[in-house]
Every structure is written in structure tokens, then in C-alpha cells.
Amino acid sequence: MDSLGALYSRASSHIFGDWNACGKAMGLAPWQNHSWDSNKKGEMKQRIIPEMIDMPIVEGKLYKDGDLKINRMSMKGMPFISRVDSDMFDDEGNMIRSKRYDFDDNDYKGPTGGEKVDKRSDSGSSTISSEKQLPTRVALDAIGLAARIQTDLETVGMDFVKHFKERTGETNLCLAGGVALNSVLNGRLSRELGFEHAFVPPYPGDDGIAVGCCAYGLFGGQAGRAGEIAPKLWNEPLSPYLGPLPTSAEMADAVAWAEPWLDVEIITDENRRIEILVEEISSGGVVAIYNGRSEMGPRALGHRSILADPREKGLVRFINEFVKKRESFRPFAPSCLAEEASEWFELGDYAAAVNNNVSPFMSLTAHVKKSKRDKIPAVTHVDGSSRLQTVTPDAEPFYHKLISAFYKATGVPMVLNTSFNTLKSEPIVETPRNAVRSFLSSMGTIEILVMGDYVIKRKDTNVRTLLGEEQKNGLMTRPSFPIRAGAVEYKNTFKVDKDDISETKTFVRMPGRPMHNPKDEWFELLDDLEGQLLGLCDGTVGVNEIMTQFAAMSGEENQQFDKITDYDQVLFENIIRRLIRLNEHTLISW
Numbered sequence: 001m002d003s004l005g006a007l008y009s010r011a012s013s014h015i016f017g018d019w020n021a022c023g024k025a026m027g028l029a030p031w032q033n034h035s036w037d038s039n040k041k042g043e044m045k046q047r048i049i050p051e052m053i054d055m056p057i058v059e060g061k062l063y064k065d066g067d068l069k070i071n072r073m074s075m076k077g078m079p080f081i082s083r084v085d086s087d088m089f090d091d092e093g094n095m096i097r098s099k100r101y102d103f104d105d106n107d108y109k110g111p112t113g114g115e116k117v118d119k120r121s122d123s124g125s126s127t128i129s130s131e132k133q134l135p136t137r138v139a140l141d142a143i144g145l146a147a148r149i150q151t152d153l154e155t156v157g158m159d160f161v162k163h164f165k166e167r168t169g170e171t172n173l174c175l176a177g178g179v180a181l182n183s184v185l186n187g188r189l190s191r192e193l194g195f196e197h198a199f200v201p202p203y204p205g206d207d208g209i210a211v212g213c214c215a216y217g218l219f220g221g222q223a224g225r226a227g228e229i230a231p232k233l234w235n236e237p238l239s240p241y242l243g244p245l246p247t248s249a250e251m252a253d254a255v256a257w258a259e260p261w262l263d264v265e266i267i268t269d270e271n272r273r274i275e276i277l278v279e280e281i282s283s284g285g286v287v288a289i290y291n292g293r294s295e296m297g298p299r300a301l302g303h304r305s306i307l308a309d310p311r312e313k314g315l316v317r318f319i320n321e322f323v324k325k326r327e328s329f330r331p332f333a334p335s336c337l338a339e340e341a342s343e344w345f346e347l348g349d350y351a352a353a354v355n356n357n358v359s360p361f362m363s364l365t366a367h368v369k370k371s372k373r374d375k376i377p378a379v380t381h382v383d384g385s386s387r388l389q390t391v392t393p394d395a396e397p398f399y400h401k402l403i404s405a406f407y408k409a410t411g412v413p414m415v416l417n418t419s420f421n422t423l424k425s426e427p428i429v430e431t432p433r434n435a436v437r438s439f440l441s442s443m444g445t446i447e448i449l450v451m452g453d454y455v456i457k458r459k460d461t462n463v464r465t466l467l468g469e470e471q472k473n474g475l476m477t478r479p480s481f482p483i484r485a486g487a488v489e490y491k492n493t494f495k496v497d498k499d500d501i502s503e504t505k506t507f508v509r510m511p512g513r514p515m516h517n518p519k520d521e522w523f524e525l526l527d528d529l530e531g532q533l534l535g536l537c538d539g540t541v542g543v544n545e546i547m548t549q550f551a552a553m554s555g556e557e558n559q560q561f562d563k564i565t566d567y568d569q570v571l572f573e574n575i576i577r578r579l580i581r582l583n584e585h586t587l588i589s590w
Contacts, residue, residue: 032147180204191348202240203297243294254432260589302399483539486512
């Protein structure tokens with residue numbers, strides 16, 4: 001196909017192996033004008049600069065038959081996603097850069113001294129790297145291709161819309177189609193071509209066709225009858241919040257489903273919930289909100305969102321790497337009070353006509369004013385731009401109230417906003433159970449989830465309760481008996497390499513656990529010991545009894561640590577460590 005959208009998707013596929021990752025390509029393109037200082041030890045400092053592809057991929061007049069010229073040469077050959085270059089290995093041949101597109105900007109500074117950030121992860125703890133990650137060679141080539149297709153899209157698209165504006169004399173612009181998700185192009189069209197109003201629906205792609213057909217079927221005929229007043233629905237854009245409305249019973253069920261791993265407080269006072277969120281965000285924490293109906297379309301607009309402090313630049317790598325588990329180059333959007341947006345962003349002349357509410361659906365990219373960029377670095381992309389959402393009290397009373405409270409506390413009228421999903425290939429969460437699963441799967445990197453009246457935190461693993469060392473009312477509690485979260489299925493793999501060194505791995509599948517991922521069902525265990533422990537956790541035995549399965553020791557001796565041998569002590573510590581890990585991954589509870 002020769003459409004602009006199809007060509008953009010082709011470039012996306014060449015870079016990421018996914019024709020539908022056009023948003024990632026759009027976020028990669030601005031790195032074209034960035035440069036890095038090489039920091040390799042033992043080498044002279046060099047300047048690393050991405051090379052622009054000189055030959056346009058697409059050029060010409062889209063409105064003239066046969067005038068559009070397409071050159072696919074830059075997208076032939078091995079896709080970038082398949083390339084394995086030498087700079088991805090160390091001198092001994094070990095792969096050290098498995099993530100092709102994981103890199104920081106040249107000014108990146110990791111945590112220093114006591115600022116170390118330590119969080120849970122699939123492998124135990126996660127620490128933000130203190131070293132700047134430079135782009136790989138394939139990343140530099142990918143930047144060049146992304147910049148080329150983005151430049152061509154803007155050139156051809158701007159010319160196309162300008163032509164028909166001059167031909168028709170229209171002063172208003174409405175965009176639809178998959179290309180209308182390109183917020184950079186949308187921003188230029190709205191600011192640079194002199195339109196009085198520009199409108200992009202929150203679901204301009206194929207998903208919006210379903211919404212439009214449904215709305216027309218319900219109301220279209222009425223609106224078309226002569227002499228009849230159009231239904232109120234058509235007096236304003238359709239709301240993006242058209243998803244199912246979760247019931248109180250569904251939220252209560254989700255909380256009860258994962259209760260052993262959650263600390264839950266019910267707070268009916270909305271102001272108090274907002275106060276808790278603002279305190280956490282302003283102190284550098286990451287939170288999630290699950291509020292009302294879900295958003296239609298690909299953007300999280302404050303109903304299914306992860307929020308953080310836009311003032312903290314280090315949160316960009318932290319959220320990308322540990323919360324979202326994706327490439328570190330990807331930018332984050334600001335949700336800004338509409339009434340304050342013009343003080344922070346270059347909105348263009350037409351903003352006044354819409355009371356600065358230029359981008360209620362996060363459809364436009366605007367440049368952050370230069371005087372403000374160092375104040376909100378976490379939502380300022382490498383070229384100074386931001387994919388902006390403007391928030392009004394009429395459209396979004398709760399979200400506007402939350403951001404207003406953050407503004408009052410910090411002097412910054414916006415929060416960092418990204419979609420609430422933490423599992424690989426997972427869409428934005430829909431149901432309350434989705435929200436709880438995604439929250440738990442963040443492994444503690446999301447500090448708080450507010451879902452309706454529920455304020456939810458991850459429960460700390462209490463080993464003292466497990467061992468019967470917890471005190472209640474002055475009395476020692478009985479030891480807890482760990483129990484599996486559901487039926488478990490085991491799978492072993494066996495591999496022998498060229499040096500005849502064998503490796504065995506054990507995986508388990510437990511659909512009943514809250515963190516079970518239907519798209520990645522098998523969870524890898526650390527070793528055989530962890531697998532055996534999981535099998536023993538049936539809710540009838542404690543740690544003492546479990547120890548007897550592995551060592552000739554009675555339960556009484558286990559509590560007399562002066563009689564325990566070094567071997568038994570090491571075994572005991574390994575058992576406890578694995579039980580904690582199984583608990584953190586919601587395979588067992590106690």
C-alpha cells in the first residue's frame with residue numbers, strides 16, 4: 001500500500017518488528033538532533049551523532065494523481081529489530097546490550113550517594129544505573145529512519161491540508177484516521193496553518209469507526225430530519241470515557257481476590273484520597289488511579305493512569321525500565337490544567353478561542369517554553385516538546401481537582417501521566433482485577449493504587465508472622481502455614497551447549513494467582529528447591545515442618561538457633577528467601 005499511514009507503519013515494523021508501534025517511532029524521531037559524548041574508558045572522548053537519511057521515503061503532492069514518489073530503499077534488508085551488532089557484546093563475546101533501543105540523553109545523571117533507588121523486580125531488586133547508556137549502532141540507524149519518515153509525513157501532510165484549506169476556505173479542521181494519532185503532525189497543523197479550531201477525536205483510528213457507527217445508528221437519523229433539533233449528544237464531542245463502569249461489587253471482589261498481598265484502606269472522603277496521592281507524587285513516588293469509566297482509544301486520560309512528578313527527570317528511566325518495562329528513550333506526557341497551559345507551553349494563536357483547552361485528548365504536541373523546561377524535565381522530550389493533555393473541571397472534575405492540589409503544593413500545574421499497564425504487551429487495564437494484577441506486577445514500583453474509595457498499597461512480606469515471632473496483645477502468634485494461590489502445573493526444560501554443559505530450568509503455571517499473565521503464562525523458578533517448596537505449601541505445614549523435609553532436624557531444634565549447624569542455617573536462610581520470593585510473586589501467601 002502507498003498511503004502515508006502504511007508507509008509509516010512499514011518504518012515502524014522495520015525498527016520495532018511491529019507495524020502498530022508508530023507511536024514509538026514518533027517518540028524516537030526527535031533524537032535525530034541530539035548528540036552524545038562517548039564515555040568509554042580508555043578511549044578518547046568522541047561525539048556520537050545520528051545520521052539523517054538524505055533521500056526522502058515519500059515526497060510529492062498527495063492530492064495530485066501520480067505525483068507521490070516513494071523510495072523504500074531505506075527499509076530494505078535486515079530489519080533493525082533483528083540486527084545484532086558488535087557493540088552489543090563485550091571483548092569476551094558476552095552480550096551486554098540485549099535492549100537495542102535502551103539509551104539516555106547526554107545529560108543523564110544516575111542516582112548518587114544515598115540517592116540509590118532500590119525496588120523489587122522479577123529477579124529480586126532493581127537499581128537504576130548510575131552510568132549513562134549510550135545508543136547502540138542499530139539505535140542510531142533507527143533514529144535516522146524514524147526521523148526521516150516523520151519529516152516526510154509532516155511535509156506531505158502539511159502540504160495536503162494547506163492545499164484544501166486554501167481551496168475550500170474552511171477555517172476549522174477535523175482529523176480522523178490512524179495518521180491523526182501522530183500528535184506532532186497534529187500540533188503543527190493546528191498552530192501553523194491558521195485554523196480557528198482544530199479537533200481530533202480521542203479514537204481517530206479504526207476503533208473510532210465502531211463508536212461513530214453506533215452513535216449514528218442511535219442518533220444520526222434524528223439529527224437529519226428537517227425541523228428537528230439535534231440531540232444533545234451532537235452539541236459537543238462524544239466523551240472518551242465510554243468504557244464499562246466498574247461496580248462497587250467488582251472492586252470489592254478484586255480487592256478480596258488479592259487480599260493476602262494488599263494493604264487496603266477504604267477512604268470515602270475524596271479530598272483525603274487526593275491528599276494522599278499528592279503527598280506520594282510530590283515526594284517522588286509513582287501512583288496509579290483507576291477512576292470511573294475507562295477511556296476509548298489509545299491514550300490514558302486520567303481514568304486508567306500512572307502518575308508521577310514532572311519535576312523529577314530521573315523518573316523517566318525509572319518508570320520506563322521498572323514500571324513499564326520498556327525502552328528508556330520513550331517520553332512521557334503532561335496532564336496540565338487548561339487554564340495554566342499557555343504559561344508553560346507554546347500553544348499558538350488559536351488557543352485563546354478554546355480557553356487554552358487545545359488538547360483534551362492528548363492529541364497535540366506542543367513545545368515547552370524554554371524558561372520552563374528545567375522545571376518539568378520528566379515531561380519535556382529531548383527536542384523540548386510534550387504530548388500535551390489539557391484538563392478542565394467540567395470534563396474531568398476529579399482529575400482537575402487532583403492536579404490543582406498538586407499545583408498548590410508544588411507550583412507546577414501538571415502531573416506526569418502514562419497509561420496504567422505494567423505487563424508486556426498488556427493494553428490499558430479495563431477491569432478492577434486487571435488494575436490489581438497490574439499494580440502487583442509492578443513489584444512495588446507503584447507505591448499506591450487508588451481505585452474508587454480503595455487506597456491500596458502492596459503488603460510487605462512479614463517473615464515474623466511466618467515464623468510465629470509476631471506479637472499481638474503481648475502474646476506471640478502461632479507460626480503461619482504458607483499456602484499456594486491455586487493449582488500449579490510444572491514444566492522443565494533441558495539444554496546442553498557445545499561444551500556439553502547442561503542447564504535445566506523449571507517453570508510453573510498458576511492461573512489462580514493474582515499476578516498470572518495470560519500472555520506469558522509460565523513463571524521461571526530460581527531452582528529445584530524453590531519448586532519443591534512450592535509443592536509443599538499446601539496450608540498444613542509451617543517452616544519447621546518444611547525444614548524436616550530437607551534436613552534431619554526437629555521443629556523444636558529449629559527454634560534453638562545455638563544448636564543449629566552451619567549447614568542447617570544456610571538451608572534455613574535459603575528456604576526463607578525463596579518463600580519470600582514466591583510470596584512476592586503471589587504464588588503463595590501466609
